[in-house]
Amino acid sequence: MVEVSESRADRKERTRQSILGAALTLTADSSLVAVSLRQVAKEVGIVPTAFYRHFDSVESLGLALVEESVVALRGMLREVWRQAPEFRDFIDGSLPLVASHVRAHPQHYAFIVRERVAGPPRVREAIRHEIELITRELATDVARVPGSEAFSTEHLNLLADLIVSSVVTTAERLVDRPDQEERIIAATRTQLRMLLIGGLNWRSQR
Amino acid sequence: MVEVSESRADRKERTRQSILGAALTLTADSSLVAVSLRQVAKEVGIVPTAFYRHFDSVESLGLALVEESVVALRGMLREVWRQAPEFRDFIDGSLPLVASHVRAHPQHYAFIVRERVAGPPRVREAIRHEIELITRELATDVARVPGSEAFSTEHLNLLADLIVSSVVTTAERLVDRPDQEERIIAATRTQLRMLLIGGLNWRSQR
């Protein structure tokens, strides 16, 4: 309509993206369980029935949003880890990265934080599964840090779990109060140091 | 109707409690933003209009549920702190208490965890405010522990915040997987020790 030349598949993909975007916007101040197919359609500018050409329910729309959000999250973690050769630098170097990622994709992080606990059952499950995978990856990454050889696998996992929880909490706060980014990051920085000092001192005490 | 002698106020209170209970049950697998006044009324066994005799909207019902849940939470913390004269005992002594409280009031803890991030705006705000108050209380409690004198107020708050986050996360997991209570508690125990060791070593490093 607007564009002269656009392949059929391209156009479909464009509408699909519009639906995903509209859903992110609509869920922003409630939850996926509270948005209706018709609201999404109206926001996109299509008729309710056209929705079914792309998803067969709001729930499967949610699963697509999980995938999309997780891609963003993995992108962040990859970037974080790539430029973090050492523990101390890990904290100082990666927190600003976390912040800038959250700033760049606020809706995706808000979506994960929210739907992880309040989404439709299958969406919740999908998010938790992904976070579990990420936690495991982080544990194996931490295991490569010099000085961590003495940690048992179990303790590595627990440490990774604490870190992930902390980052999720931080993302939650950044999404909620973007204006206080500096204060939130400073607080998390101190907390992560407490945490890692604890982790490093841990093996000498057990 | 059922009971012969029941004061008018008593009966009203009983219905009110039924409404609160029904709302907790209905929100259990979705969120407050997704339950309707009519669903609640049907669950309670009253006609939709009767709902307005007790609350003027689902949102204000939510605020009442926050109050109720927070009472339970404070009860737990009071009990935890009463029998925790020392740091080490604090962890070993209080985690089972946390677990038993979550087991006793699973719906209330699930409600807090969920609606904190996904509830109606005013409900979210209320929960966060209450958690902030509780964190502050915890910080002043921790300040009374021998050996914590060297902590700055700021660091005490950060430590308390970390502990509260951890407990919230634990509650979240206990609610989600009641069958794995033992494993979850063991994991949290180890994590809290890492955390407190970090906190205690912290002051000698800054």
Added chain:
DNA sequence: CGGCTTAGTGAACGTATGTTCACTCAAACC
């Protein structure tokens, strides 16, 4: 006893929901 208060009723309203079906009409294909 008799009037007053009030928790709960039941009908009615306009609107929003998910899903169905038959349809259009332009890009894709042989």
Added chain:
DNA sequence: GGTTTGAGTGAACATACGTTCACTAAGCCG
């Protein structure tokens, strides 16, 4: 270049929603 495919349309449905209003009937109080 004629046929097929499929994204988007528009009407229709049964059901659910929040809120209104006039009402009943039972506990309260002078």
